[in-house]
Amino acid sequence: GAVVSQHPSRVICKSGTSVKIECRSLDFQATTMFWYRQFPKKSLMLMATSNEGSKATYEQGVEKDKFLINHASLTLSTLTVTSAHPEDSSFYICSARFPTPGGDPETQYFGPGTRLLVL
Amino acid sequence: AQTVTQSQPEMSVQEAETVTLSCTYDTSENNYYLFWYKQPPSRQMILVIRQEAYKQQNATENRFSVNFQKAAKSFSLKISDSQLGDTAMYFCAFLGRQFYFGTGTSLTVIP
Numbered sequence: 330g331a332v333v334s335q336h337p338s339r340v341i342c343k344s345g346t347s348v349k350i351e352c353r354s355l356d357f358q359a360t361t362m363f364w365y366r367q368f369p370k371k372s373l374m375l376m377a378t379s380n381e382g383s384k385a386t387y388e389q390g391v392e393k394d395k396f397l398i399n400h401a402s403l404t405l406s407t408l409t410v411t412s413a414h415p416e417d418s419s420f421y422i423c424s425a426r427f428p429t430p431g432g433d434p435e436t437q438y439f440g441p442g443t444r445l446l447v448l
Numbered sequence: 449a450q451t452v453t454q455s456q457p458e459m460s461v462q463e464a465e466t467v468t469l470s471c472t473y474d475t476s477e478n479n480y481y482l483f484w485y486k487q488p489p490s491r492q493m494i495l496v497i498r499q500e501a502y503k504q505q506n507a508t509e510n511r512f513s514v515n516f517q518k519a520a521k522s523f524s525l526k527i528s529d530s531q532l533g534d535t536a537m538y539f540c541a542f543l544g545r546q547f548y549f550g551t552g553t554s555l556t557v558i559p
Contacts, residue, residue: 373539373549422493
């Protein structure tokens with residue numbers, strides 16, 4: 330199956346600093362990537378859809394100036410949490426839509442996640 | 449709006465036994481896909497099984513199978529011969545124009 334990586338796997342930062350999380354599709358080109366946030370023992374909450382070469386589409390209630398998304402290439406999307414605060418502490422997961430020329434249904438493959446702790 | 453409901457927050461099953469996780473969804477779309485994802489303690493989301501709505505035949509992947517009832521909008525997951533490694537959170541997901549996840553079922557396999 331398709332492999333999606335995320336870096337870093339965990340990060341601790343001070344309140345007020347910015348943190349960048351990278352999401353890469355390793356063996357395929359992903360025109361669309363997704364960013365999710367997951368609270369402990371909760372489901373995944375879609376934050377935004379990242380399209381290569383265009384602006385990200387944010388879900389209602391997600392601050393686009395707070396969570397900057399850049400999808401500069403077909404294999405890389407980045408999420409930058411700007412001026413992080415303790416309430417931004419969470420588990421952030423990216424996924425990439427795997428192209429299906431063989432006719433299989435579209436499937437999202439997920440990165441391993443990034444645990445962010447803001448002190 | 450689409451909703452995906454998993455009514456069982458927690459379940460447990462004895463090793464080697466069979467367990468069924470339920471999922472219902474609500475949609476007005478006719479063409480869509482359904483998925484079950486597994487999230488073990490490592491928190492890596494892993495695709496377990498997928499089903500196209502236009503296919504009547506239930507999908508099967510080794511010990512995992514689904515019971516897809518389109519009219520009832522039900523998509524349950526059956527795990528046969530449960531193994532300790534099956535212990536995880538299981539999320540049902542719907543893909544129409546957008547991806548929607550259920551709230552998850554925490555499954556514990558008891559030795």
